[in-house]
Amino acid sequence: MAWFRKDKKPLQAQDKRDLPADVFEKCQGCGEILYRERIAQNLNVCPTCGHHLRISADAYLSILIDGGTFVEHDANLRAADPLGFIDLKPYPDRLSAAEAKGKTEALRSGTGRLDGIEVVIGVMDFAFIGGSMGSVVGEKIARAAHVSLERRIPLIIVSASGGARMQEGIYSLMQMAKTSTVLARLHEAGVPFVSVLTHPTTGGVTASFSMLGDVNLAEPEALIGFAGPRVIEETIKQELPKGFQRAEFLLDHGMVDRVVDRRELKQTIALLLRHQFAGWTD
Amino acid sequence: MHLEFERDIMEIQAQIDKLLDLASRKGIDVSNEVVVLQGKLRELKSQTYDNLSPIEQVQVARHPKRPYTLDYVERAFTDWIELHGDRSFRDDGAMVGGWARLRGRTVMIVGQQKGRNMKENLSRNFGMPHPEGYRKALRLMQQAEKFGRPVITFIDTIGAYPGIGAEERGIGQAIAFNLREMSRLRVPIVSAVLGEGMSGGALGIGVTDRILMLEHSIYSVISPEGCAAILWRSAEHREKAATALRLTAKDLFEQGVCDEIVPEPEGGAHTDWDLAAANVGDALDRVLGELSALSVDKLLEGRWAKYEAIGAWREA
Numbered sequence: 001m002a003w004f005r006k007d008k009k010p011l012q013a014q015d016k017r018d019l020p021a022d023v024f025e026k027c028q029g030c031g032e033i034l035y036r037e038r039i040a041q042n043l044n045v046c047p048t049c050g051h052h053l054r055i056s057a058d059a060y061l062s063i064l065i066d067g068g069t070f071v072e073h074d075a076n077l078r079a080a081d082p083l084g085f086i087d088l089k090p091y092p093d094r095l096s097a098a099e100a101k102g103k104t105e106a107l108r109s110g111t112g113r114l115d116g117i118e119v120v121i122g123v124m125d126f127a128f129i130g131g132s133m134g135s136v137v138g139e140k141i142a143r144a145a146h147v148s149l150e151r152r153i154p155l156i157i158v159s160a161s162g163g164a165r166m167q168e169g170i171y172s173l174m175q176m177a178k179t180s181t182v183l184a185r186l187h188e189a190g191v192p193f194v195s196v197l198t199h200p201t202t203g204g205v206t207a208s209f210s211m212l213g214d215v216n217l218a219e220p221e222a223l224i225g226f227a228g229p230r231v232i233e234e235t236i237k238q239e240l241p242k243g244f245q246r247a248e249f250l251l252d253h254g255m256v257d258r259v260v261d262r263r264e265l266k267q268t269i270a271l272l273l274r275h276q277f278a279g280w281t282d
Numbered sequence: 283m284h285l286e287f288e289r290d291i292m293e294i295q296a297q298i299d300k301l302l303d304l305a306s307r308k309g310i311d312v313s314n315e316v317v318v319l320q321g322k323l324r325e326l327k328s329q330t331y332d333n334l335s336p337i338e339q340v341q342v343a344r345h346p347k348r349p350y351t352l353d354y355v356e357r358a359f360t361d362w363i364e365l366h367g368d369r370s371f372r373d374d375g376a377m378v379g380g381w382a383r384l385r386g387r388t389v390m391i392v393g394q395q396k397g398r399n400m401k402e403n404l405s406r407n408f409g410m411p412h413p414e415g416y417r418k419a420l421r422l423m424q425q426a427e428k429f430g431r432p433v434i435t436f437i438d439t440i441g442a443y444p445g446i447g448a449e450e451r452g453i454g455q456a457i458a459f460n461l462r463e464m465s466r467l468r469v470p471i472v473s474a475v476l477g478e479g480m481s482g483g484a485l486g487i488g489v490t491d492r493i494l495m496l497e498h499s500i501y502s503v504i505s506p507e508g509c510a511a512i513l514w515r516s517a518e519h520r521e522k523a524a525t526a527l528r529l530t531a532k533d534l535f536e537q538g539v540c541d542e543i544v545p546e547p548e549g550g551a552h553t554d555w556d557l558a559a560a561n562v563g564d565a566l567d568r569v570l571g572e573l574s575a576l577s578v579d580k581l582l583e584g585r586w587a588k589y590e591a592i593g594a595w596r597e598a
Binding site: 076088175177183210211253 | 442443444445446448449450451452453454455457459462463466481482485486488489501502503508509512513514522523527528529533534537585586589592593594595596597598
């Protein structure tokens with residue numbers, strides 16, 4: 001009589017369910033473990049604390065530009081190696097490593113509609129060699145500004161950059177001059193330029209186009225500055241105050257017009273452009 | 283005070299001085315020996331200075347006895363009157379500016395100014411300007427524009443000052459604004475890199491119709507030390523960084539960024555300030571003559587085209 005005999009197999013520790021590594025993500029702001037899809041639906045802003053996670057250029061384009069209206073320009077431009085630069089690695093190796101991740105440069109640009117308003121947009125990508133500005137970034141911005149000038153439509157640039165790309169030597173420094181020069185012409189022509197500063201925007205990008213918006217907008221807590229915090233600390237030999245070089249610090253010191261939550265970025269820019277330039281249809 | 287590679291030069295110079303001293307005290311004729319030694323000295327100087335390695339160029343550009351902005355102002359210009367302040371915060375001693383005359387032509391001069399000693403550097407901040415320095419420079423450039431006078435900028439800085447106050451007052455914005463406004467300044471504007479032109483702090487007064495560089499000056503996106511610290515993870519690799527960055531006047535000329543190299547006295551500008559200043563004066567006078575002949579529209583078109591053309595890329 002073995003009616004009580006267990007005929008089920010004992011419970012066994014199963015292999016872990018196959019979870020892709022990116023299902024959950026820890027928020028850098030509050031440390032909460034979050035379901036990735038839920039953050040994504042929230043434009044990569046932590047639903048708990050509002051921390052803005054870093055996102056790609058593509059993500060900004062889909063947030064800001066009306067679906068199906070984006071036309072990319074100059075996607076065929078690639079960095080050259082004018083100096084034959086070799087540090088611990090040759091520059092071309094760094095470029096191909098960055099390209100292997102599916103990006104071609106640290107900025108994507110093109111035209112599209114933002115809440116119905118025709119715009120030219122450039123978005124930097126920190127994932128490509130730290131969002132550094134070399135000749136391609138400078139040239140793409142110059143060309144984008146020319147489209148703005150010729151078609152008299154607003155220019156928007158979303159920045160995220162560690163600064164100039166050292167591997168291109170003096171050419172990279174001169175991209176600061178190049179981008180600021182075309183913006184001078186846009187300024188004279190009365191065409192709006194809105195600059196959006198995201199985490200982090202430092203060095204030569206801060207000291208050129210990204211600070212030259214008719215309106216400068218910054219994402220919450222974004223690090224924005226010219227000198228890097230470590231360099232400053234080493235120079236002045238003292239600890240930096242809390243919140244130093246963050247978006248809110250820049251707002252306090254009058255360097256940006258507004259700190260804008262990513263979820264309100266598109267509508268904020270649209271409102272500005274209507275006041276400055278595009279007007280209302282009603 | 284001399285650099286490592288200058289030692290042999292200094293030794294021969296000392297021998298000549300000793301001989302001349304002996305001659306004057308004892309009335310001996312040493313002219314033959316002196317002529318021979320002077321020949322040797324010239325040869326050694328040109329041999330050394332024509333073959334400097336990039337890091338040696340950096341050392342010459344930073345030579346403690348190298349003439350600074352006001353040393354050139356004093357020697358190559360007349361009727362100098364310095365003007366102060368940015369009208370909103372304070373006067374920045376790391377950036378000087380004012381009116382002067384160059385061979386009869388009134389010009390506005392702005393430039394970074396290093397201190398010669400610790401006391402001077404209390405106000406000069408080692409030639410590292412704060413935002414108010416860049417704003418003062420722009421104020422003076424726009425004053426020149428108002429009166430239709432050309433502008434000369436002298437670049438000599440290791441960079442804008444990386445400090446709390448500089449960031450609070452928007453060093454990035456101050457430089458950016460200068461770049462934009464200089465590009466549309468409706469008068470001729472020429473820059474000369476005197477010593478070191480490092481990073482955005484140099485470029486902040488560097489958007490000009492012509493970029494001149496002294497023979498042993500350097501111009502770079504970042505200092506060799508900064509570059510080495512980031513890319514080689516140690517500032518000790520500054521020699522490699524100096525080579526890789528291609529920052530000498532000759533490099534910049536080859537890269538099409540520097541328009542003209544101004545020759546220095548044999549042995550470097552620090553050996554003969556008067557001659558160095560005369561050379562700078564000659565070059566600026568000639569370039570300003572050329573630029574003054576252009577209409578404002580032509581001038582601006584040329585400036586825009588110059589900066590828009592800079593870069594190296596390929597099409598995939």
